[in-house]
Amino acid sequence: SQQGEEDPQALSIQEGENATMNCSYKTSINNLQWYRQNSGRGLVHLILIRSNEREKHSGRLRVTLDTSKKSSSLLITASRAADTASYFCATDEFSGNTPLVFGKGTRLSVIA
Amino acid sequence: GAGVSQSPRYKVAKRGQDVALRCDPISGHVSLFWYQQALGQGPEFLTYFQNEAQLDKSGLPSDRFFAERPEGSVSTLKIQRTQQEDSAVYLCASSLTGLGANVLTFGAGSRLTVL
Numbered sequence: 330s331q332q333g334e335e336d337p338q339a340l341s342i343q344e345g346e347n348a349t350m351n352c353s354y355k356t357s358i359n360n361l362q363w364y365r366q367n368s369g370r371g372l373v374h375l376i377l378i379r380s381n382e383r384e385k386h387s388g389r390l391r392v393t394l395d396t397s398k399k400s401s402s403l404l405i406t407a408s409r410a411a412d413t414a415s416y417f418c419a420t421d422e423f424s425g426n427t428p429l430v431f432g433k434g435t436r437l438s439v440i441a
Numbered sequence: 442g443a444g445v446s447q448s449p450r451y452k453v454a455k456r457g458q459d460v461a462l463r464c465d466p467i468s469g470h471v472s473l474f475w476y477q478q479a480l481g482q483g484p485e486f487l488t489y490f491q492n493e494a495q496l497d498k499s500g501l502p503s504d505r506f507f508a509e510r511p512e513g514s515v516s517t518l519k520i521q522r523t524q525q526e527d528s529a530v531y532l533c534a535s536s537l538t539g540l541g542a543n544v545l546t547f548g549a550g551s552r553l554t555v556l
Contacts, residue, residue: 362544364545364547369549370549370550371445371532371534371547371548371549371550372484372532372534372545372547373547374544374545374546377544417483417484421543428474428486428489428497429474429486429543429545430486431476431483431484431485432483433481433482433483434482434483
């Protein structure tokens, strides 16, 4: 079963614009991660945010976490055509004894 | 090796055939995970190894699915008597330690098509 639900399912923007993707989850978590998947490839880890953190930055990426709403957002600033990919959030449950559970993903298209 | 290696990258099987998918994780990584990804969906957990011990196989969809990691490194996912609904990409991932705040390193996947 998939815990995370990304929103929107698909997003198309112009190069240079910002892209925002949202993720909602159901149970209490220890950490939330975001991964990127280029077509026909495996997933690549982008960023991890712990349940006691509210915001984290990595280059052009900004992640927020609201545990009261059980939601997270991923912002990609100044998007590039190379950012075209599917983006997934993944959570591990508070018990710490479960594997990562992935959402269904957001398909981002950045048009040059 | 430098990354997680999976083989074959593509496999076409006739319904009823057995298939074996191989995963070579990053050297020294304790944990190994198998996920199944249907077209347009996120990865769904199948099973998890810590060294050679299979600690969680709750995601295996039926007893036709079997995974092993006999020496705590290379793992094989075997699917017996394949069905059309088994068509998917099978992703292997490894991580340095056990569960918890683990960053997974994924292989490129094995795409299985059952005719």
